[in-house]
Amino acid sequence: MRALALFAGLALVGAVLITLVSFTSAPTPAPAADPPRRETLQERLRRLPGDHRGWAELATRHIDQARLTGDPSAYTKAEGALATAAKIAPKDDAVLTGQAALAAARHEFARAAELAESAIDANPYAAAAYGVLADARTQLGDLRAAQQAVDAMMALRPGVAAFTRASYAAELRGDVETARTYLDYAHEDAWLPADRAYARYYQGELALHEGDLETAARHYADALNTYPAHIPARAGQAKVAALDGRLSEALSLYDQVVQRLPLPQYLIEQGETRIKAGLPADWTLLEAQRELYEAAGVRDDLTWAEFEADHGDPKAAVRHARAEYTRNPNLVAADALAWSLFKAGTPEKALPYARHATGTGWKNPLLTYHRTRIEHSLGLTEASGAPSVRGFDPDLPALARFS
Structure with a gap:
């Protein structure tokens, strides 16, 4: 989800060296002095092998590496660093927060919440722990508990991380204008180019899911102008091109995206765009990524439920969706279970989950489309044929999912 996707960066600090020149002789240019080399972590x-916070920071960097490169093997390195930190200071809030972040990255959200709460018990001023808890x-x-954690984080450390979480909380309750406002705050507060690009990217996502391709394209372009390495914004441009019918352009952009960051979401979007263009989809790399994630301890039943429902075996989709919803009964998991049950031929069982998924007012076109299709099949609406939902193409369902 969005709040787990913040980009990190490093500030480069330069040094100014002043050379004194003797006035009693002809000045000789002084050799440029190399800036002092900074010690790596x-x-x-x-x-200092006993620096438990250093080990926790190293773990956080490995978690970021997995997110930025799509290589889940970095989670194993993070686990090792955190194990070392926990041997030294098992009750330290930074160590507990790192453990919570790793659990969240592996989709072990109940464990992540437990660890984040332990970190807060150890240090009630640990803003980062409130972020993971949210x-x-x-x-x-x-x-409701997520909003309380966001509010606590805002009170302790208002900034990019807090504003983006507040934006997502507003979006989930259907308040798109407030969501935009908080993203504006995040953009204004950010000084790292990657963080500024992140805020613009999600403004593009909000516009895209309202069907406003022009505004979405402008935000994605702004994100890339700010930070050219921002792969999600490049994927956003690919989505705009695909939804606008420029399929060759979209596929060219997706090639760039998956070469840099072969996340399952992008691979599925690419495959669907190929199908839309009349080309065969090749899911080989997607299956390889699935094996890598499983080997790294990441359990992602949600992705495979959505994929199997749209492109594979609906019965397998139901199994994955039930497993996900049992562990993490959130709106997206409810939608995945509803759609899987519908595709498996049991729309009457799907309807309660579809209503759960859309019950907060979240203006997500994918959820709206799924519920409408289910209701149509049960004769609960007078409309006939496939429903039309603004900002959604039924041939490209993955493009309506939030990365």
Whole structure:
């Protein structure tokens, strides 16, 4: 989900060296002095192996690496770093927050919430722990507790991380204008180019899911102008091109995206665009990524439920969706279970989950389309044929999912 996707960056600090020149002789240009070399975190940990917060920071970097590169093997490295940190200071809030973040990255949200709460017990001023708690509670379907965690984070440390979470909380209750406002705050507060691009990207996502391709394209372009390496914004441009019927352009953009960041979401979007263009979809790389994620301890029944429902075996989709919803009864999991049950031929069982998914007012075109299709099949609406939902193409369902 969105709040788990913040980009991190490093600030480069320059040094100014002043050279004194003798006035008693002809000035000779002084050789440029190299700035002092900064110790790396790994070097620091070799020198100070008892630095538990250093180990926790190293774990956080590995988690970021997995997110930024699509390589889940970095989670195993993060686990090792956190194990070392926990041996030194098992009750430290930074260590507990790192463990919570790793659990969330592996979709173990109940465990993530438990660890985040332990971190807060250890340090009630741990803003980062409230952020992880908000993410975990959202994924567990407890939006009230998630909002409370966001409010606490806002009170402690208003900034990009808090504003983006507040934006998502507003979006989930259907308040798109407030969601936009908080993203504006995040953009204004950000000083790292990656964070500014992140805020613009999600403004593009909001516009895209309202069917406003022009505004979405402008926000994606702004994100890339700010931070050219922002792959989600490039994927956003691909989505706009696909929805606008420029399929060759979209496929060219998706090639760039998956070469840099082969996340399952992007691979599915690429495959659906190929099908829309009359080309065969090749799911080989997607299956390879699935194996990598499973080997790294990431349990992602949600992705495979959605994929199987649209492109594979509906019965397998139901199994995955039930497993996901049992662990994480959030809005997206409810929608996945509803759609899987519908595709498996049991719309009467699907309807309660579709109503759960759309019950907060969240203006997500994918959820709206699924509920409408289910209701049509049960004769609950007078309209006939496939429903039309603004901002949604039934041939490209993955494009309506939030990355």
